[in-house]
Amino acid sequence: MNRQDSETRIQQPASRRRGQAPSGSPPPAPAAEKKSAPPLLILISAPSGGGKTTLVHLLLAAQPRLTRAITCTTREPRPGENDGVDYHFFSAEEFLKRLQAGNFIEHATVYGNSYGILKSELLDKLREGRDVLLNVDVQGAATIREQAATEPALRRALVTIFLTPPSVAVLEQRLKKRNADADAVIQKRLAVARQEVAQWKNFDYLLISGDQREDLRRALAIIEAEKMRSARSAAPEF
DSSP, rough: HHHHHHHHHHOOOOOHHHOOOOOTTTOOOOOOOOOOOOEEEEEEOOOOOOOOHHHHHHHHHTTTEEEOOOOOEOOOOTTOOTTTTEEEOOOOHHHHHHHHHHHHEEHHHHHEEEEEEEEHHHHHHHHTTEEEEEEOOOOOOEEHHHHHHOOOHHHHHHHEEEOSSSSSHHHHHHHHHOOOOHHHHHEEEEEEEEEETTTGGGGGEEEOOOHHHHHHHHHHHHHHHTTGGGGSSSSOOO
């Protein structure tokens, strides 16, 4: 290197020598703000004893953004249950009024009491950017799929998961372990379960249940994958 080259290098501003922008240059453009993925309506269904309620509780504990849809009912509150937290408690007259107005996305009558999920309950939480969990039986899942097909916001958000033990023998063991039903009732539940499991092809995902930790890991993987679907993603900016 000759003397002239050496002098030229010495006379360069210190900021250039350190790889910094020269004085008076515009500041670098700020990094683009990361856009959050659109919210999901995650429907989990399973035969009785299949573990869907346990999985919902695990998901809620693992993901703060998740919230569950609160069911409306006409039954009386049990000790410790709070309106608007555990259930929305309606009179039979109020429930019927909302039913006739078409407010429920899904409803059923169980042992003389009415249960239903308000469509507005789901839409409001999705607008807030919250992922919503639904815990319903196979019949309720079919109704929600039909209703969501006519509501663009629900149709875009809906992801359906069918959770089932690997065999009817495993399901029978789980039902007996609960020690909550007589054998005749268990056999009736198993007969219904066989019919419900036959509907698994109507769901987006089939999750064969193992232990709770594995069920949670796989459910979280499904949610993460759905967040990255191209149909739900915004185009990257270059």
